[in-house]
Amino acid sequence: MPQSTVPMDFSSATAALKRHQQSIAEDRYLSNPHARVHRVFTGSEHSYQHWQRDWPRDQCVTVAQVCMGHSPLVAAYLHRIAHWDSAICPHCHSADETVEHLVFQCPAHDHARRDTWPVDTFTTDPRRLWSYLERIGVVTPPLPDRE
Numbered sequence: 007m008p009q010s011t012v013p014m015d016f017s018s019a020t021a022a023l024k025r026h027q028q029s030i031a032e033d034r035y036l037s038n039p040h041a042r043v044h045r046v047f048t049g050s051e052h053s054y055q056h057w058q059r060d061w062p063r064d065q066c067v068t069v070a071q072v073c074m075g076h077s078p079l080v081a082a083y084l085h086r087i088a089h090w091d092s093a094i095c096p097h098c099h100s101a102d103e104t105v106e107h108l109v110f111q112c113p114a115h116d117h118a119r120r121d122t123w124p125v126d127t128f129t130t131d132p133r134r135l136w137s138y139l140e141r142i143g144v145v146t147p148p149l150p151d152r153e
């Protein structure tokens with residue numbers, strides 16, 4: 007907290023202290039992307055439990071990106087951010103490869119999709135989503151965090 011020789015009244019001192027504590031909290035929050043991903047998944051609007059605590063950070067980030075529809079795993083996203091020539095799905099060449107296409111529609115992944123989510127059992131369980139991504143070969147099994 008910046009020291010000041012100018013006397014403060016009680017309310018401006020309280021306000022300054024509050025700002026200081028807030029900036030510490032924000033620093034801590036921003037410097038830990040893992041915590042940010044956890045917040046995404048543990049927010050009250052999600053039914054996710056604390057499944058992701060056993061997961062390495064890269065795995066959490068990858069699944070979070072897929073769930074939010076902004077994943078570097080798909081061509082449409084890469085195309086949009088100009089790192090890729092084409093948004094067309096490299097697996098089936100029949101549509102833009104969005105997250106939705108990759109997970110729900112791509113005919114090239116029908117088999118893996120059926121294995122992962124047998125008929126009428128689609129769930130948003132991130133573990134299933136991850137195993138699907140592994141089956142179709144867009145991710146590799148994670149290495150444990152070395153922290």
Ligand SMILES: [Zn+2]
Nearest residue numbers: 095097098112
């Ligand atoms: Zn496709």
